[in-house]
Amino acid sequence: MAQYQDHMLILKSRPYREADILLTVFGIKSGKMGAIAKGARRAKSRLAGIYPLSYAVCQIYHGRSTLDTLNGWDLIEGFPALQKDLSKLSWAMLLADLVDEMFLERDPNPSVVPWLIAAWERLARASAPRTTALTASWQLLKLAGYIPQWDRCGLCQQVPLQGPLWIDWEQGVYCASHYPNHHPGGMEISLGTLRTWHQWMALDVTKIGNYDAKGIIANQLFDLFCQYVEHHIGRMPRSLQFVREVETMAEKERNKPL
Template sequence: MAQYQDHMLILKSRVYRESDVLLTLFGIKSGKIGAVAKGARRPKSRLAGVYPLSYVICQLYHGRSSLDTVNGVDLVEGFPGLQKDLSKLSWALLLADLVDEMFSERDPAPEVVPWIIAAWDRLAREGSHLTTALSTGWQLLKLAGYIPRWETCDVCGDIPRQNSVGVDWDQDVMYCSKHLPPSSEQSRGMEISLGSFRTWQGWMALDVTKLGNYEAKGIIGDQLFFLFGRYIERHIGRMPRSWQFVREVENIGEQERNRLF
């Protein structure tokens, strides 16, 4: 039982009991935790400013309950631009959901925090939202321990250099254009263009200060959006609701255009 302080992302908040707010936080030291901000719904509460998609310094109390208690919050960065634009908001919420889904409670993963700060900041200000959010999404997967071995063809061992490649999210292998598996009913992979594959490779090798590089436009963006969704579905188990929200807001393409195998 102890008081502690941490730099934290506020991922989510929801109404709890009469005047409280239940927060999902992700701290540099603490990892993901659930906490109650007591009285935060009262207008005069000193916790009245707690809202999701922000970065704060939080004072907390950890007692016998699985939920910690928030005693104080100081805003570090509020990313106000996110709340003014439905597209920015939908992608920012998706990243918050992905962090929530991918990481277990009280299991610190401090590298997550700078990625989310950089992504929310960039979404709030500039650039391609899809590129920012999906390249961050793949980095989150990497930090959570999911690293697809999409490097050389599983059949011939070559590094693909032309046309397209097949990426298999079930077995975590890939195929060059000569050895693409035939289409099947139960899809476990899809064919993507070499351009999409190179963009994905760029994203996987990215440093947080270079977020926004390897912009995915047009069909490349569509393919990488769909691929990320399938990978999450297979490895994390379910898609957060914000995924559908992003698709609707961005009017993202027909999945049928992609050849599956």
């Protein structure tokens, strides 16, 4: 039983019991965990005002219960711009959800923290949030141990020089002459899509979102991510479904006749 301090990303929150909040946080030292903010829904509580998609120094009490207790917090960065734009908000929530889904309880992985902070920061400023969020999403999958080897054709071992290519979720990439037709567990992509994906995976955290994708390549990269996640998690996360709905809405808005 001990009191400790950790720098934490607030991923999610929901009302708990009469006046408490149950938080899902990701700490540099602690990894992902649940914490109760007791009485935080009372206006005068010193814990009031803590909200998801923010970064804070937290005072935590670790007792006998499986859930730790939040005793105090100091906001470092609240990313207010994320709360004012539905598209940015949906992407930021997806990133939080991915971290929640992909990482085990109390299994520290300090590299997650700078990636998620950089992603939320860039999203808050970005005019095209999709590239930033997808780059960060793939990098978070990589940190969670999902590292697709999409360099050489699974059959001829050559680096593909022309498309279309076939991505098989289990086996990797196949060049145009070797890809299995109508295979259910994968999707077709262009060479440009694969090359952009490699560029994204090579970026370091300070350059996140710098390599933009547009048009068909951007759409394929989004689809590739959705299908990859669905295949590996076994379902489409609700946060990803929400991103898709918001994106479809924005697309309709853009194509509306004047």
